Amino acid sequence: MVLLCFKEMKKLAFILVLLTALKSKGQSSADSAMVAAVYNHVLTQSEAYEDLRFLCKKVGHRLAGSESADQAILWGERTLKKIGADKVFLMPVEVPQWRRGKAEEASYRYRTDNMGLECFPSLVALGGSVGSTSAIEAQIIEVKSLEELAQLGREKIAGKIVFFNKGLDPMLINTGAAYGGGYPIRGKGPSEAAKYGAVACLIRSLTLADDDYAHTGGTQYDENLPKIPAAALSAKASRELSSALKLDSLLKFRLHLHCQAMERRTQYNVIAEWRGSEHPETYITIGGHLDSWDIGEGAHDDGAGIVQSIQVLRTLKAIGYQPKCTIRIVLFINEEFGNDGGETYAKVCKEEGLVHRAALESDGGGFTPRGFMNEMSDAQFERLMTWKPLLEPYGLHLFRRGGSGVDIRPLQDNKIALFGLSVDTQRYFDYHHSGNDVFEQVNKRELELGAAAMASLIYLVDMYGFE
Amino acid sequence: MVLLCFKEMKKLAFILVLLTALKSKGQSSADSAMVAAVYNHVLTQSEAYEDLRFLCKKVGHRLAGSESADQAILWGERTLKKIGADKVFLMPVEVPQWRRGKAEEASYRYRTDNMGLECFPSLVALGGSVGSTSAIEAQIIEVKSLEELAQLGREKIAGKIVFFNKGLDPMLINTGAAYGGGYPIRGKGPSEAAKYGAVACLIRSLTLADDDYAHTGGTQYDENLPKIPAAALSAKASRELSSALKLDSLLKFRLHLHCQAMERRTQYNVIAEWRGSEHPETYITIGGHLDSWDIGEGAHDDGAGIVQSIQVLRTLKAIGYQPKCTIRIVLFINEEFGNDGGETYAKVCKEEGLVHRAALESDGGGFTPRGFMNEMSDAQFERLMTWKPLLEPYGLHLFRRGGSGVDIRPLQDNKIALFGLSVDTQRYFDYHHSGNDVFEQVNKRELELGAAAMASLIYLVDMYGFE
Numbered sequence: 001m002v003l004l005c006f007k008e009m010k011k012l013a014f015i016l017v018l019l020t021a022l023k024s025k026g027q028s029s030a031d032s033a034m035v036a037a038v039y040n041h042v043l044t045q046s047e048a049y050e051d052l053r054f055l056c057k058k059v060g061h062r063l064a065g066s067e068s069a070d071q072a073i074l075w076g077e078r079t080l081k082k083i084g085a086d087k088v089f090l091m092p093v094e095v096p097q098w099r100r101g102k103a104e105e106a107s108y109r110y111r112t113d114n115m116g117l118e119c120f121p122s123l124v125a126l127g128g129s130v131g132s133t134s135a136i137e138a139q140i141i142e143v144k145s146l147e148e149l150a151q152l153g154r155e156k157i158a159g160k161i162v163f164f165n166k167g168l169d170p171m172l173i174n175t176g177a178a179y180g181g182g183y184p185i186r187g188k189g190p191s192e193a194a195k196y197g198a199v200a201c202l203i204r205s206l207t208l209a210d211d212d213y214a215h216t217g218g219t220q221y222d223e224n225l226p227k228i229p230a231a232a233l234s235a236k237a238s239r240e241l242s243s244a245l246k247l248d249s250l251l252k253f254r255l256h257l258h259c260q261a262m263e264r265r266t267q268y269n270v271i272a273e274w275r276g277s278e279h280p281e282t283y284i285t286i287g288g289h290l291d292s293w294d295i296g297e298g299a300h301d302d303g304a305g306i307v308q309s310i311q312v313l314r315t316l317k318a319i320g321y322q323p324k325c326t327i328r329i330v331l332f333i334n335e336e337f338g339n340d341g342g343e344t345y346a347k348v349c350k351e352e353g354l355v356h357r358a359a360l361e362s363d364g365g366g367f368t369p370r371g372f373m374n375e376m377s378d379a380q381f382e383r384l385m386t387w388k389p390l391l392e393p394y395g396l397h398l399f400r401r402g403g404s405g406v407d408i409r410p411l412q413d414n415k416i417a418l419f420g421l422s423v424d425t426q427r428y429f430d431y432h433h434s435g436n437d438v439f440e441q442v443n444k445r446e447l448e449l450g451a452a453a454m455a456s457l458i459y460l461v462d463m464y465g466f467e
Numbered sequence: 468m469v470l471l472c473f474k475e476m477k478k479l480a481f482i483l484v485l486l487t488a489l490k491s492k493g494q495s496s497a498d499s500a501m502v503a504a505v506y507n508h509v510l511t512q513s514e515a516y517e518d519l520r521f522l523c524k525k526v527g528h529r530l531a532g533s534e535s536a537d538q539a540i541l542w543g544e545r546t547l548k549k550i551g552a553d554k555v556f557l558m559p560v561e562v563p564q565w566r567r568g569k570a571e572e573a574s575y576r577y578r579t580d581n582m583g584l585e586c587f588p589s590l591v592a593l594g595g596s597v598g599s600t601s602a603i604e605a606q607i608i609e610v611k612s613l614e615e616l617a618q619l620g621r622e623k624i625a626g627k628i629v630f631f632n633k634g635l636d637p638m639l640i641n642t643g644a645a646y647g648g649g650y651p652i653r654g655k656g657p658s659e660a661a662k663y664g665a666v667a668c669l670i671r672s673l674t675l676a677d678d679d680y681a682h683t684g685g686t687q688y689d690e691n692l693p694k695i696p697a698a699a700l701s702a703k704a705s706r707e708l709s710s711a712l713k714l715d716s717l718l719k720f721r722l723h724l725h726c727q728a729m730e731r732r733t734q735y736n737v738i739a740e741w742r743g744s745e746h747p748e749t750y751i752t753i754g755g756h757l758d759s760w761d762i763g764e765g766a767h768d769d770g771a772g773i774v775q776s777i778q779v780l781r782t783l784k785a786i787g788y789q790p791k792c793t794i795r796i797v798l799f800i801n802e803e804f805g806n807d808g809g810e811t812y813a814k815v816c817k818e819e820g821l822v823h824r825a826a827l828e829s830d831g832g833g834f835t836p837r838g839f840m841n842e843m844s845d846a847q848f849e850r851l852m853t854w855k856p857l858l859e860p861y862g863l864h865l866f867r868r869g870g871s872g873v874d875i876r877p878l879q880d881n882k883i884a885l886f887g888l889s890v891d892t893q894r895y896f897d898y899h900h901s902g903n904d905v906f907e908q909v910n911k912r913e914l915e916l917g918a919a920a921m922a923s924l925i926y927l928v929d930m931y932g933f934e
Binding site: 044368430 | 503506507510511637638640675677835860861862864891893894897910911912913916
């Protein structure tokens, strides 16, 4: 033991204060340097874009339950093994099987003053729709809302095809909110129409673009009502059908859908684990969904989130980071059609008693990132705000409370901090669930900026946590 | 005159306070309603996208001095007359004429272990470059910077083709700053190379995309040095040439440019005027530049700014607004090649003693708007900040000080408030000055959101000003 005189003690105290100040300063500039290293690696050496090219062009679309989703699972497993995760494993998930079958057939003929015109509108069956055992031919009744449908009642609707012709609200600058407003018609419209005796249901695609791509998406039948065939018309086809109805309200629409549900089967969440050095029993999950709809290539929805999540692990490893917690990259199966992957993952985590610090999802498309939406306690949000100065120089300014991701939300337990990557939303619903959601619509740099934002946040969450 | 008892006076005072409160509340909600009306009109009835289609597909690219720029001027005049401006007139501007002539010829052959490979790299002459009277064939010297060039000196450079192979800095999240960093090489590189006896100069295109589009742009010769042919290679061609040089440093590059300068001629700024009702002698100028480079279609640069500016007038008229100040829409000619339109406009305004309250330019592409950069006094900026709550709900959160627009900056006089529309910059330099700057790369909604942001700001500037 060394005895110090008062003067020496004062000197030591001064040095300790100085060291503490330097340390906290050092920590902050070290954090800046780590975030810069993350961005530098992603923006110059990321493989996310080439991963996405492979997933879109070699695997293609990958509807849950399909053989191409099997291929995607193999690809995901191989890719995660290559980047040096400590463990890669498959978690069985029961998923529905639904097949579109042959291309949809749709046509109508309408009378103008001096001739009949035949039209073949661009149309896709909604996910989960029943097929038509034979072609349906019936009059159309056009409505704008579920309320208008109810007002018309059985007398006006029975025996007809209900056509919900309602566009998304362009005034909602967050296009996700506009989509949310249109969603009930796609989800409930067919059963609501069936309630009044409709024989089929058409909806205007949930898009803000005025083009000829039809956008699919899941519909949910009420099990107590007849299941009628349901399909989405492109925005252009909707506009044209509405015009035709003004000229010839009695026109007959012919529809034949060849889709069918099959029995459920087992597919897999693909999981990579990177063992933590200090708190290996505490988990951070990062992911997106590997499945997509069966048209287009699922490039933005959600190929982007998949390759970004993989890139997070690749980048944190490349810059020499050693995580404190155990980090998991999860490629969820079947978000689109019942969220089986997310539900199963949360259930298994609960059964195994896994403690999660946080989860982060990217499922808004590979567009310029603007921040992180979040679902967490006020105290956790306060901590997040202390990191904002580190993220803002990279254009991350939006930290909206509420919202994270469909796949990770089942993990919610009052302790976990849930994050969703917030991106520029303007183009998303031009591509979403359509044949136009292809690799070429993703910009390399925008995709990479998203991956860098995610890796930066994960570094901070892992390094400092919320205690 | 009416005499009031104390009780009645108290009652009146109360009513007056109430009225004042209601009025100030009314004013703010009236402003919100006006901004909403602007957005509603633009997002549902804008003609900006179809204007852009016409300008890009029917007129096409429109290099200052060219016949297609004459066509664009006619189109601009016709369009502005159609939307009901009080006055549309042409302001003569002297512009340079430079013609690319026949397509550039470029090739090289390099030796590998067992064969010679011939390459035909994607390349475009820089704007203003002299042509080569005959084909040049010379060795390449690859450098990364103007400094490295100077260090090598005449001995290493004389008789060779200098190849500046320097990409933009991907770490600059504002890609405009990255472009600014690369700009000196394009502007001064050819003359600096000539200083040391180079026979021609190649640069890597100023782009962040790794593709095969070559990007042109103006170069400025030093009049005291020999003028040597100058061209930009695509990013891919630059990468390939650099690899080839590593295998065969003595390879000969063959270059033949057919471009030439011709004598200056007169073209026009196209100006529409909407007379103010209260302060007709005070002006607000809104614009973009009508000229573009001679490859691609000048869709983002700056077709977008042109059609947005026109839409501002159309929308403010459509919602029944009556401006207090005189509002001018100016389609500037020749921003790309000496800024003659902007310089002439400011000069004529000064000669005529016109007083400007503000000017606003859109020249960053038709991408999602994020705010307004601005050059103005602190007091003016304080006023701008009082409008921020009205603009933020529309995603306008960036109000960076410094920067506005090349065309409007000559108006600067210590009184005028200068604004530039700030947009998401990530994709801009993928298209900028290249064959890929075409109509298809502009998203309708993103373009429209920019026009709505501009019209909203102009409403506030006109309504409240900066006094």
